[in-house]
Amino acid sequence: MELKIPRKWMWQFVMITCQRSTLCLLALFAACSENPASEEKVTVKASQPISDEDSWKVFYINDQRVGFSHSRYRVIEEKGSQVVIFQQDSHMELKRFGKPLSLELLMQTRESPNGDLLSYQFSIKNPPADPTISQGTVENGELKIDTSVANQVRQSKLKWQPTYHSPSYLERVFRKSPLKPGETQSFSILLPEHNQVTEVTLSAKKYETIELPDGSSDQCLHVVMQKSVMPGVNFDLYVNDGGAIIKESADFLGATMVGFQATEAEALRKKTDKQLDFSVQGLIKTDAVKNMHNTEKVVYQISLPEGDPAKLFPSSDLQQVKRRNEHQAEVTVFRAAVPKEFPESKVDAEYLSPSQFLQSDDPQIVKYAATAVQSETDPWKQARLLENFVYRNLKKKNFSTALASASEVARNMEGDCTEHAVLLAAMLRAQKLPSRVVVGFVYIPAVSSFVGHMWVEVFLDQRWIPLDATLGKGGIGGGHLKMSASSLTETAPAPLEIFLPILQSVGKLSIKVLDVSIPATP
Numbered sequence: 001m002e003l004k005i006p007r008k009w010m011w012q013f014v015m016i017t018c019q020r021s022t023l024c025l026l027a028l029f030a031a032c033s034e035n036p037a038s039e040e041k042v043t044v045k046a047s048q049p050i051s052d053e054d055s056w057k058v059f060y061i062n063d064q065r066v067g068f069s070h071s072r073y074r075v076i077e078e079k080g081s082q083v084v085i086f087q088q089d090s091h092m093e094l095k096r097f098g099k100p101l102s103l104e105l106l107m108q109t110r111e112s113p114n115g116d117l118l119s120y121q122f123s124i125k126n127p128p129a130d131p132t133i134s135q136g137t138v139e140n141g142e143l144k145i146d147t148s149v150a151n152q153v154r155q156s157k158l159k160w161q162p163t164y165h166s167p168s169y170l171e172r173v174f175r176k177s178p179l180k181p182g183e184t185q186s187f188s189i190l191l192p193e194h195n196q197v198t199e200v201t202l203s204a205k206k207y208e209t210i211e212l213p214d215g216s217s218d219q220c221l222h223v224v225m226q227k228s229v230m231p232g233v234n235f236d237l238y239v240n241d242g243g244a245i246i247k248e249s250a251d252f253l254g255a256t257m258v259g260f261q262a263t264e265a266e267a268l269r270k271k272t273d274k275q276l277d278f279s280v281q282g283l284i285k286t287d288a289v290k291n292m293h294n295t296e297k298v299v300y301q302i303s304l305p306e307g308d309p310a311k312l313f314p315s316s317d318l319q320q321v322k323r324r325n326e327h328q329a330e331v332t333v334f335r336a337a338v339p340k341e342f343p344e345s346k347v348d349a350e351y352l353s354p355s356q357f358l359q360s361d362d363p364q365i366v367k368y369a370a371t372a373v374q375s376e377t378d379p380w381k382q383a384r385l386l387e388n389f390v391y392r393n394l395k396k397k398n399f400s401t402a403l404a405s406a407s408e409v410a411r412n413m414e415g416d417c418t419e420h421a422v423l424l425a426a427m428l429r430a431q432k433l434p435s436r437v438v439v440g441f442v443y444i445p446a447v448s449s450f451v452g453h454m455w456v457e458v459f460l461d462q463r464w465i466p467l468d469a470t471l472g473k474g475g476i477g478g479g480h481l482k483m484s485a486s487s488l489t490e491t492a493p494a495p496l497e498i499f500l501p502i503l504q505s506v507g508k509l510s511i512k513v514l515d516v517s518i519p520a521t522p
Contacts, residue, residue, distance in 0.1 A: 056267040067092030068267035117166035122192035149356040165189045175243040179204035198229040254507015283449040287513040298478030299515040333478040339461035351434035355489040360429035364410040369430040384474040391472025420469040421454040434459035443479035
């Protein structure tokens with residue numbers, strides 16, 4: 001059967017811009033947009049007046065307007081003390097395979113006039129999926145967090161140090177401690193979209209003249225920002241003499257995402273151009289290969305002019321990586337051997353436990369798993385039956401959702417590759433079969449290209465064996481290139497992190513097929 005992109009091969013390109021639940025390059029991006037004048041007023045003594053202020057940003061990808069953000073401050077009296085309320089709304093509209101995708105991020109923090117975080121609320125809305133909501137309060141040296149995914153609330157705690165800062169701290173730094181070319185400084189801030197603290201490093205480069213969309217220009221200091229939660233990803237900030245970030249930019253799936261300071265009228269101006277569609281931007285053209293997903297072995301030459309591809313693709317028994325030079329690697333992918341023995345799995349509990357994305361204890365998921373396996377007791381046959389169940393029943397494609405949890409998918413039975421993956425992973429765990437999700441590239445026969453993808457691995461016979469519920473073949477051949485994997489538990493790296501290799505390579509990577517081994521026909 002010919003596989004068509006709109007039916008089988010969906011990658012959440014927007015996952016990197018706005019990932020649901022842990023979430024969102026857009027959030028990281030928009031977090032740079034607080035108004036510096038407002039920040040200065042937040043840090044003054046409580047006896048001095050703090051007036052309400054707001055600021056606006058507009059976002060472009062490859063010169064096409066895709067969204068805006070609105071940041072504002074207000075001061076309230078609470079138990080005889082001033083509390084500074086910071087609010088930020090970010091909106092983005094894109095298309096995926098012609099279908100509209102709407103993303104809305106809402107963040108609110110409560111701080112002392114000196115900038116100490118008291119509490120926060122963060123949500124992301126991506127209709128038709130349920131909103132994901134995170135809220136936390138600082139008490140007795142701890143940040144107590146409640147996270148709601150698919151209307152299920154999970155609690156966690158984060159040790160809170162006095163040196164940690166709220167999400168609105170960034171621009172206060174440029175007003176409080178201006179940088180000069182060649183200087184650097186580091187600090188730690190909360191990323192509410194990740195429920196974790198990250199170290200931020202700012203490196204000042206040189207002064208540059210920045211042109212704004214309205215035709216004006218400003219002399220700005222170019223500052224490169226790096227965050228420990230996103231290794232290898234740089235954000236370019238342009239700061240004027242008043243400490244305002246008037247422009248920011250970052251690589252976005254081979255394109256450039258840029259944010260500019262704007263007026264309210266410009267930010268809210270009705271778009272006249274077409275919505276940006278990412279359905280083909282992430283395609284990596286390669287050689288046409290017949291029956292790629294039935295292969296026993298495929299050898300690839302992978303090149304990355306601006307990096308070392310050997311660092312992006314992990315080696316394993318099913319994927320051997322040989323570094324040819326600093327910009328080229330040879331990757332050999334093998335089909336997994338069918339497991340024959342099933343000793344007790346020696347694997348960490350995180351691969352069997354329910355989580356906020358993989359709710360394997362959800363009654364509907366438990367029911368689906370039992371329906372799929374019936375009376376079968378062989379673990380490998382169970383895994384194949386579960387893969388086939390998701391393949392046959394998750395038919396309605398929804399290109400408007402970034403990343404749904406397994407419970408949402410089980411309720412709606414719609415989605416694309418990520419929804420196939422989270423549902424299958426949860427159903428495997430419901431049957432006491434260890435599972436994890438995998439991110440990488442998959443070959444699309446219809447366009448002879450690779451595209452970002454998510455699939456699943458099940459742990460049997462003391463090894464990880466891949467399954468892909470978008471194919472339903474009872475395993476995979478050599479048409480998948482693995483880059484990262486995750487249990488998607490609360491203690492695992494944030495979902496955004498497993499997609500970082502995609503972010504770092506799309507638009508830069510080239511893939512050439514060197515050799516293909518097809519099983520002999522009986």
